[in-house]
Amino acid sequence: MMEMLHFEFMRNALMAGLLASLICGIIGTLVVVNRIVFISGGIAHASYGGVGLAFFLGLPVLPVTTGFTLCAALIMALVTLRARERADTVIGVIWAAGMALGIILLDLSPGYNVDLMSYLFGSILAVPRSDLWIMAGLACLVTGLVLVFYRGFLAMSFDEEFARARGVPVDVLYCLLISMVALSVVMVIRVVGLILVIALLTIPPFIAERRTRSLGSMMVLSALLSGVFTVAGLAVSYMADITSGASIIAVASVGFFASLLLPRKAS
């Protein structure tokens, strides 16, 4: 098994998986306790519109996709803040529209053969070293922002109405959180794919939520669980010669169901 580490692409894949685990552990915890899984799914899918736009215009993919996704995410955030009762419908529309726009634009782009599978499940085995540096930078940014505003995020996540009544700038924090989700999704999606992003954002925090007593420890445990799932999934994919993204999700799903059978930690 250790021989898989002899390949540079495997070392890069492992590094990318662990960085994605760290980012998803922190952001996923906030996504789960704030119950914004749906909006996160919408952001992840809508980002495909940005990919299409970049190819259509012949511009670099990462900056265009980032800008496009941030705009889509902030529209969703504003709708959620202004017209809560309409929010899930509008998010659903942006979700589908972004995806459709991406596919249409890629169809219209000359010479590009769309491989939707690699977008859905990512290509963690083909991560270039430059992407690792971008992911490491993002991991630092996300960790830093959450540390600086930890108390505000905790207040908002725990009881939004109370936080508002006390004068906490909940709207600002909410938009900041959605922006961080958008950035994380864009960076991580190139590596691990759309489906794996949602899986890593939700499964480890769900398991961790029932077994921790603070938001911070929930983040740490989520990141550790993500890391274990990713490494185990990569090992399984290497040994059984199956698609790595799907294999990581399979391991995480097994972990999810196993956690339902195990008792919660007694308090």
Added chain:
Amino acid sequence: MAEYVIEINGVTLSFGGVPVLENIDLAVERDDFLAVLGPNGGGKSTLLKVILGLLRPDSGTVRVLGVPAGEAGGRIGYLPQHTHVSGSFPITVLDAVRMGTVSPGLGRIAGLGGGREEARRARRALERVDMLDHAPRALADLSGGQKQRVFIARAVVDDPDLLLLDEPTASVDSKSRNSLFRLLAELNRDMTVVMVSHDISSLASGVKSVACVNRTLHFHKAPELTGEMFRMGYGGEGELCCPVELVTHGDVPHRVLGRHREGDES
């Protein structure tokens, strides 16, 4: 000149064209204990959210603690109706109470927490509501009534000038309801208390004045439903005032009055 903690003038608010509050005037003096009664859907909680600045009225002015509503957040303690806290949120009782010290601006939400002094104050608040023994437990493991006490501790941990409670007796059994009222009367020595309730038996506590809200507002500077309120409750002109089901809620009217006298004698 009397010092007013809450001054509401001519407030009107409608949701989608349906008026919820109409031309409300209310002045709450310092150290008052005001019970805001009214039927469900009558606008009580809406009025509380207007006072908190969570909802902006269509017209009229609201001043709280001398500043426009929504700007005095750091001096207000608030107990939301059914707190939207998910049953599995990972937090201890002590940390939940410490959340009560967050205040306006980005400055005091930055960082990881206020340290030892803040923990000491949280313990004192928990002691006040008789929940200190539960401080290290996970909040999710407490019963509904215990959680309610923890949330009251959270509301008072920052020594607010004004305590606003939305249906504090919901999800509390009658035994703990009485001790809850004793606690509120005790807190009222240090702060002005405004309590929203649909439960008429809340008058049996240390309440000093009553407001009845059903789209419009009627204020009485005494802890009882006046003859006028009863007449409005039963009478033909009652449409705008407290309807019968408020007055008879849970009990027949004469029993409500009997319990009230008992409260006065003790």
